[in-house]
Amino acid sequence: MGNKQTIFTSQQLDAYQDCTYFTRKEILRLFHRYRDLAPQLVPLDYTAGPDVRLPYELIGSMPELKDNPFRQRIAEVFSEDGEGNMTLDDFLDMFSVLSEMAPRDLKAYYAFKIYDFNNDDFICRSDLEKTLNRLTRNELTEDEVRMVCEKVIDEADLDNDGRLSLEDFQHMIVRAPDFLSTFHIRI
Amino acid sequence: MMELREFNNQVHPTPDYPSPYGSQHSLRLRTVPPQETSAVQFDWASPPEDAEDSNEPPNLRELPLHMGLKRAVWQVQQMKIPVVSSSWNIKQSQTFRRFCEVAKHVLSYFVLWKRGIQKIGGHFGGGVQSYFLFLRFLVILNFLSSLLIAGFVLIPSIVFRSMNFNSTIPTTVNLTGVEICLQYDPKPDTLMVFITYFLDLISGTGFMEYSYLFYGYYTNFNSMVESNGFSYNIPLAYLLTAAFYFLFCFICMIIRMGGTARVAVVTGGGATGGYSALVFTGWDHGLQEDRTTKLKQSNFRYRLQVDLEEERLKKKSASLTLSQTVSLYALRVFLNMVVLILIGATFYGIAKATQFSQLMKTTGFKGLVLQYLPSMVITASNFVVPLLCDKIALLEKYSASTTVILALLRAVFLRLVSLGVLLYTLWEQITCEGDISKQNCIPCNYYYDEYKCWETRVGQEMYKLTLFDFLITIATLILVEFPRRIVVDHCSCKLTQWVGRQEFLVAPNVLALVYSQTVVWTGALFCPLLPFINTIKFILFYFCKKITLFQNCQPATRNFRSTTSNFFFLLVLLFGWMLATMVLLYSVTKIHPSYGCGPFRFSPTMWEVVPQAAEMLNSTSAEFLFYMGSQKFSIPLFIFSCVLLCYVSALTSVHGKSVALLKSQCKLEQRDKQFLVRQIEELNATVQKEQREPQQPQRETDTATRWNQHDNYAFDRDEDPRPY
Numbered sequence: 001m002g003n004k005q006t007i008f009t010s011q012q013l014d015a016y017q018d019c020t021y022f023t024r025k026e027i028l029r030l031f032h033r034y035r036d037l038a039p040q041l042v043p044l045d046y047t048a049g050p051d052v053r054l055p056y057e058l059i060g061s062m063p064e065l066k067d068n069p070f071r072q073r074i075a076e077v078f079s080e081d082g083e084g085n086m087t088l089d090d091f092l093d094m095f096s097v098l099s100e101m102a103p104r105d106l107k108a109y110y111a112f113k114i115y116d117f118n119n120d121d122f123i124c125r126s127d128l129e130k131t132l133n134r135l136t137r138n139e140l141t142e143d144e145v146r147m148v149c150e151k152v153i154d155e156a157d158l159d160n161d162g163r164l165s166l167e168d169f170q171h172m173i174v175r176a177p178d179f180l181s182t183f184h185i186r187i
Numbered sequence: 188m189m190e191l192r193e194f195n196n197q198v199h200p201t202p203d204y205p206s207p208y209g210s211q212h213s214l215r216l217r218t219v220p221p222q223e224t225s226a227v228q229f230d231w232a233s234p235p236e237d238a239e240d241s242n243e244p245p246n247l248r249e250l251p252l253h254m255g256l257k258r259a260v261w262q263v264q265q266m267k268i269p270v271v272s273s274s275w276n277i278k279q280s281q282t283f284r285r286f287c288e289v290a291k292h293v294l295s296y297f298v299l300w301k302r303g304i305q306k307i308g309g310h311f312g313g314g315v316q317s318y319f320l321f322l323r324f325l326v327i328l329n330f331l332s333s334l335l336i337a338g339f340v341l342i343p344s345i346v347f348r349s350m351n352f353n354s355t356i357p358t359t360v361n362l363t364g365v366e367i368c369l370q371y372d373p374k375p376d377t378l379m380v381f382i383t384y385f386l387d388l389i390s391g392t393g394f395m396e397y398s399y400l401f402y403g404y405y406t407n408f409n410s411m412v413e414s415n416g417f418s419y420n421i422p423l424a425y426l427l428t429a430a431f432y433f434l435f436c437f438i439c440m441i442i443r444m445g446g447t448a449r450v451a452v453v454t455g456g457g458a459t460g461g462y463s464a465l466v467f468t469g470w471d472h473g474l475q476e477d478r479t480t481k482l483k484q485s486n487f488r489y490r491l492q493v494d495l496e497e498e499r500l501k502k503k504s505a506s507l508t509l510s511q512t513v514s515l516y517a518l519r520v521f522l523n524m525v526v527l528i529l530i531g532a533t534f535y536g537i538a539k540a541t542q543f544s545q546l547m548k549t550t551g552f553k554g555l556v557l558q559y560l561p562s563m564v565i566t567a568s569n570f571v572v573p574l575l576c577d578k579i580a581l582l583e584k585y586s587a588s589t590t591v592i593l594a595l596l597r598a599v600f601l602r603l604v605s606l607g608v609l610l611y612t613l614w615e616q617i618t619c620e621g622d623i624s625k626q627n628c629i630p631c632n633y634y635y636d637e638y639k640c641w642e643t644r645v646g647q648e649m650y651k652l653t654l655f656d657f658l659i660t661i662a663t664l665i666l667v668e669f670p671r672r673i674v675v676d677h678c679s680c681k682l683t684q685w686v687g688r689q690e691f692l693v694a695p696n697v698l699a700l701v702y703s704q705t706v707v708w709t710g711a712l713f714c715p716l717l718p719f720i721n722t723i724k725f726i727l728f729y730f731c732k733k734i735t736l737f738q739n740c741q742p743a744t745r746n747f748r749s750t751t752s753n754f755f756f757l758l759v760l761l762f763g764w765m766l767a768t769m770v771l772l773y774s775v776t777k778i779h780p781s782y783g784c785g786p787f788r789f790s791p792t793m794w795e796v797v798p799q800a801a802e803m804l805n806s807t808s809a810e811f812l813f814y815m816g817s818q819k820f821s822i823p824l825f826i827f828s829c830v831l832l833c834y835v836s837a838l839t840s841v842h843g844k845s846v847a848l849l850k851s852q853c854k855l856e857q858r859d860k861q862f863l864v865r866q867i868e869e870l871n872a873t874v875q876k877e878q879r880e881p882q883q884p885q886r887e888t889d890t891a892t893r894w895n896q897h898d899n900y901a902f903d904r905d906e907d908p909r910p911y
Binding site: 015017018019020021023025063064067068069070080089090092093096098102103105106109110111115128131132135136137139140144147148151152155156158159160161167169171172173175176178179181182183184185186 | 247248249251253254255257258261262285288289292305308461462463464466467468469470471472473474475476477479480481484485487488491492495853854857858860861
C-alpha cells in the first residue's frame, strides 16, 4: 500500500484502522464522502487534526440517511455533542458500527441508545410510543399503539420494572435472527 | 461482552461504602453516605478479577466509546508496546490481521454480482434479496458441475473421437437374438430446410440428437493407446461423474442449510418474542429512497394490524361454540378434498398428454406443438392451480401465517409431483410398465420399436422442459409485466389502480428455480450438457429478473421472514434432489441400457461397469471393494450409523438443555438483583427515617450494641454507628 495520500499521517490511518472495521481504502473513501457534504468547510489536510464539525442538516441529507425515520436519533447518538453535529471521527464511528462486520453486542448497545429517546438508559413506554410512531408514520390508532407497547414490554421486560434495560434489550436481540442484517447501512 | 461490562463499571461505579456481607456491623446499622440516592446502581455482572494476561490488547473496535476516547486508548497502547516483553507477538498478530483484511478485501472482488445484489437489497428489502442470493448459489453450483462433467466426460470423449478410435464390442457379451436392437441411425439428412433446423434446435431431435448434448453420442471407448500404458474407461467415468455430481450438490446444499439452521436453532425458531423483535429489529436501516421507506412503513402498520387481528381471531375462535367449530372443520376437510381433486385432475392431464405426445408422429409445426404438450400442460397447471388454491385458502379461515405456509406446501407438492408423474408415464412406456415379458419388450427388455435409444429420449424431454420454462419466463416478462406497468402508469382509471403494479412475489419465484434445478438433476445423466445450459439460463434469469424488478415492480406490501424461509427453500431443493436421485438409482440399476447407443450398450445394466472395472484392480483392492459392496458389510455399517445418530442426538439434547438452563438462570439472576435492590431501598428508607428521629434510635443503639457485643467480640463500643 503506497503512502501516496497526504490527507492523514500514517499513524492516524493506523489508528482509524484499529478503531473501526474499515480498511485504509474505505477510510479514505469515507473521508471523501464526508468532504463532499461540505467541501468548503472540510480541509483536505487532516494531519493536524482540525476540529471541523458538520451540522446535522448536512448529515441528515446523505442519501443513505435522508429517508431513515431514525436518522436524527442515529446522528445524536454518534455525535460527541449529542446534537447531531458530527466530526469526521463521529462519522467514521457511525458507519463502522452500522457496517456488516460489527458484532451483535456492539450493535445492540448502540441500537438501545438510539431507541432511548429521553437518554435515561431505559426504554420506557414513551420511548416505545415514539419508536412505533416513527415506524408506522403515525398511522396506528391510540388503542393499537397502546396494545403493541404493552405486548412489547410484556415480552421483553425480564425484571418486571415496566421498562427495558440494556440487559433486557440484549437478551431480546439474541433471539431475533434478523437483527444483524437489518441494523446495517451500506456505504 | 467483557469490554461492555467494564464500560458499565466505568459509567456506574460501585458505591463506596462497606459491603453488607463482609462487615461486622448489622445490616440495620449500616452507614450510608448522605449523597446516596435510592437509585442504587450495582454492577452484579462485573466479572471477578481473574488472572488475565494483560498482554492481550483489548479489541478497540468492539468498545462502545466515542472515537476520540478510542484513539486515546490506542495511543496509550502504542506507547505501552515497546515496554511489554512479548511485543513481537503483538506486532505479528497485528500484521497478520491486516493481511487477513486485505485478503478478504481482494477476495470480495471475486464474489459474483455483489454490488447488484446489494442494490436490490437496499431498494426492495431482505426477502427479494434472498431470492437473488439463492439464484447466485444455483448459478455457481451449476457452473462447477458443468466444469466437472466437461473435465471428466466431455473432453475425453472429444479427444478420443478425434483420434478416430473404434468402439469395440467386448468378447464376453452374447449378442444372439438381439441384433434387431442394435439398429439405431439418427444421423440427419445433410440437406435441411431452415425451419427444420430451428425445430430440431428447440426439440433436441435431428442434428441435435446425435451430438454431445445427449447420451446417445458417447461410446464405450475402453482401452486406449497401449504403448503409453494409459487407459481411460469412458463408461466408468460417465457413471462415476454422475454419482459424484449428485454427491457434490448434496454436500453444497447441506453446508448452506447448516448455516441457516444454526441461526434458527439458536434463536429458538423465532416464534416467541414476536412483537418486541418486530419493533426493534424489523426496520431495515439499509433501505434508501423515499418511496421504499413509505412503503415499508405501510408494511409495518399492516403487519402490526394483522398480528393484532390474529390475536383477536384466536381469542374469538377459542370461544367458538361446538357447532361452529364442527362446521368450520367440516368446511376445511371439504376444501382440502377439493384441492386434492384439483391436483389429481392435473396429474391425470399430464399423464394423458405425455402418452399422447410420445405416440404421435407428425412433423413440422404441429409435431413441435405435440412434442411440447407435456411441458405446456405442466406449466399451465403450475400457473392456474396455485391461484385457485389461494382463493380456496381464503375460505378456510386460517390465520395469515398458516395460510402462507399451506399455499407454499401445496405449490411445492404440485410442482414436484407433476414432474414425477411425467417421469412415471415415460417409464411406463419405455419398460412396458415394468413387465419385460410383454409383447413389445421381448427381445431388448425395453420398448424397442418406439425407443431405439430411450436414454436420449428421456434427455430430450428434460431438455424441452428446461427450454420451455425459460421461454415462458421471458414471454411473461415481455408480454405481461411490461405492458402491465405501461397500462398502470399511463391509464388512471379505477380498475388499473386497483390492480396496481406488479409485486415481486418471492415464494413462487423460488419454487420455479427449485423446479428447474430438479429437472436438470433428473436429466443430467441423459443429457450431460444440461448443467451448462442451465448455468446460462440462470445467468440470463438474473439479468431479466433484475430488469423487471427495477422497471416494473413495487416492493412487497407483505413482509417476508427471510431467515426461516431460506431454510425452507433449501429443504424443498433437497426434496427435488431426492426425487432426482431416485430416478438416477432406478435407471442405473434396473433398466437395460439401449443396445444401439451410448457407452453402456453392452452391459446388462449401467451399474455393471463398476464391478467389471473393480475386477481389473489388483486382488486386495478388488477384494476390499467387493466386501464393501456385499451384504455382509451392511450390518456393521448400519450399526455404525446408528451409533453416530445416537451420539449426535444426545449432543443436541444436551445443548438444548443447557441453553434452556442458561436462559432460566438469566431470568433468575434478574429477579435476584431486583429483590436485593428492593431490600437495599427499604433499608435506605429505614435508615433515613432513623436519621430524622434522633431520639428513638439511641435506646435501640444501646440494645443493639449489647446484642452485637454479645455476638461480635470484635465490636468496638467507641465507634458510633450513627451517620455523620
